[in-house]
Amino acid sequence: xxxxxxxxxxxxxxxxxxxxxxxxxxxxxxxxxxxxxxxxxxxxxxxxxxxxxxxxxxxxxxxxxxxxxxxxxxxxxxxxxxxxxxxxxxxxxxxxxxxxxxxxxxxxxxxxxxxxxxxxxxxxxxxxxxxxxxxxxxxxxxxxxxxxxxxxxxxxxxxxxxxxxxxxxxxxxxxxxxxxxxxxxxxxxxxxxxxxxxxxxxxxxxxxxxxxxxxxxxxxxxxxxxxxxxxxxxxxxxxxxxxxxxxxxxxxxxxxxxxxxxxxxxxxxxxxxxxxxxxxxxxxxxxxxxxx
Numbered sequence: 387x388x389x390x391x392x393x394x395x396x397x398x399x400x401x402x403x404x405x406x407x408x409x410x411x412x413x414x415x416x417x418x419x420x421x422x423x424x425x426x427x428x429x430x431x432x433x434x435x436x437x438x439x440x441x442x443x444x445x446x447x448x449x450x451x452x453x454x455x456x457x458x459x460x461x462x463x464x465x466x467x468x469x470x471x472x473x474x475x476x477x478x479x480x481x482x483x484x485x486x487x488x489x490x491x492x493x494x495x496x497x498x499x500x501x502x503x504x505x506x507x508x509x510x511x512x513x514x515x516x517x518x519x520x521x522x523x524x525x526x527x528x529x530x531x532x533x534x535x536x537x538x539x540x541x542x543x544x545x546x547x548x549x550x551x552x553x554x555x556x557x558x559x560x561x562x563x564x565x566x567x568x569x570x571x572x573x574x575x576x577x578x579x580x581x582x583x584x585x586x587x588x589x590x591x592x593x594x595x596x597x598x599x600x601x602x603x604x605x606x607x608x609x610x611x612x613x614x615x616x617x618x619x620x621x622x623x624x625x626x627x628x629x630x631x632x633x634x635x636x637x638x639x640x641x642x643x644x645x646x647x648x649x650x651x652x653x654x655x656x657x658x659x660x661x662x663x664x665x666x667x668x669x670x671x672x673x674x675x676x677x678x
Contacts, residue, residue, distance in 0.1 A: 402418035405418065449492075555590075
């Protein structure tokens with residue numbers, strides 16, 4: 387069985403900011419639920435049959451905070467309206483038959499990466515659903531990344547090994563080295579000041595890795611970076627540990643099931659998502675030949 391592995395919060399936040407403030411008749415926010423469900427139905431209609439697993443953060447990442455206490459410290463608190471919709475979204479995913487996973491103190495990225503490696507080793511083809519550039523390091527023949535549509539009318543965008551090189555100028559296996567050099571503002575990881583994507587890609591092309599770049603710092607161009615890089619060994623080593631995904635967490639049995647069709651309908655009706663009910667009935671008929 388092939389798998390779609392979804393970065394839960396990444397998709398939830400995109401859904402939240404893609405929709406106006408919608409509410410149920412009692413005032414409960416539903417905007418993210420509407421957009422999330424629409425995106426899930428489109429995903430679930432692609433490359434069938436496939437199984438789906440979705441991963442959520444819980445309590446932040448202990449390993450990242452141990453390395454760098456300021457990891458992701460630049461992020462604003464989750465809006466209350468978004469926070470209120472997380473558990474309903476998780477419930478919806480369970481009703482759809484997805485494997486839903488979070489673990490206190492472990493970042494969802496590491497859980498997803500561990501699932502990708504485990505399932506790939508068993509012969510599955512993997513589609514990683516996320517806009518997060520960290521996942522590019524996992525891409526290889528049999529593992530691709532699906533980026534969200536730029537517009538709602540467009541489809542999901544596939545990134546494969548060729549796409550990684552076109553986008554970043556380095557191979558998938560060199561993405562950690564690339565991110566260590568340029569940093570990642572989204573995660574509050576500072577790279578080397580003044581080193582942008584083109585410079586980082588050229589250095590990696592010339593020297594192969596961050597380790598070799600530091601060893602050959604006296605060879606670097608522009609020359610102004612020679613001393614800076616030579617003195618940045620500790621920073622770059624820290625960054626590598628932050629951006630490399632951990633892929634050996636024990637996830638147990640990654641089991642999925644058919645949707646609970648009646649349960650999904652009841653959920654959508656409870657949330658007063660009338661158009662989503664119609665959409666799900668059409669989906670059930672097209673994908674499962676079931677009339678609801």
